[in-house]
Amino acid sequence: MFDLPHLIQSVSYLGIFGMIFAESGLLAGFFLPGDSLLITAGILARSGSLNLPGIMLAVFLGAVIGDSVGYAIGRRFGPTVFSRPESRLLKPEYVARTGAFFDKYGTKALIMARFIPVLRTVAPTMAGVGGMSYPRFVSYNVLGGLLWALSVPLLGYLLGGLIPNLDRYILLVIGVVIVLSFIPVAVELRRARMVRE
Secondary structure, three states, X not given: OOOHHHHHHHXXXXXXXXXXXXXXXXXXXXXXXXXHHHHHHHHHHHHOOOOHHHHHHHHHHHHHHHHHHHHHHHHHHHHHHHOOOOOOOOOHHHHHHHHHHHHHHHHHHHHHHOOOOOXXXXXXXXXXXXXXXXXXXXXXXXXXXXXXXXXXXXXXXXXXXXXXXXXXXXXXXXXXXXXXXXXXXXXXXXHHHHXXX
């Protein structure tokens, strides 16, 4: 069985940085446990295995640097991929729509995407594809990364103090975190479907 607490203790702060960086910068967020990693790291900080400020710093740096790399990938390669006439899924009009979306919802989209699995992986790349200016992107990216890096590990830290022997229930906690993370996506999809109908 996969032992996330042991993995986090083994890789420590550099590993946390690397996993968070890869989630956005290398577009590996579909396969990496972002929120559950941070909750578990916070719980480990409560037990004394890791230092909470060290976790927060590693998460913040991994998020901001990773998102910047994701943005650069989108900015550099996105328009080329989207301009291919044979592409059915990646069409030029999607680039225009993405740019308009970030122009309209830039702050909200980038900050909130940081808290939603999968969206936090693609939002930086799509901001680059859509042509959002880097200074605008990085200001929202830093704010979103800071809020995420402070709040999610802190939640794990606080839960670790509230619930005795929480480490015994870590898989349940991770499951709850994953389900709660997808609630905003489900609500938004339902709302969008109701608008279309």
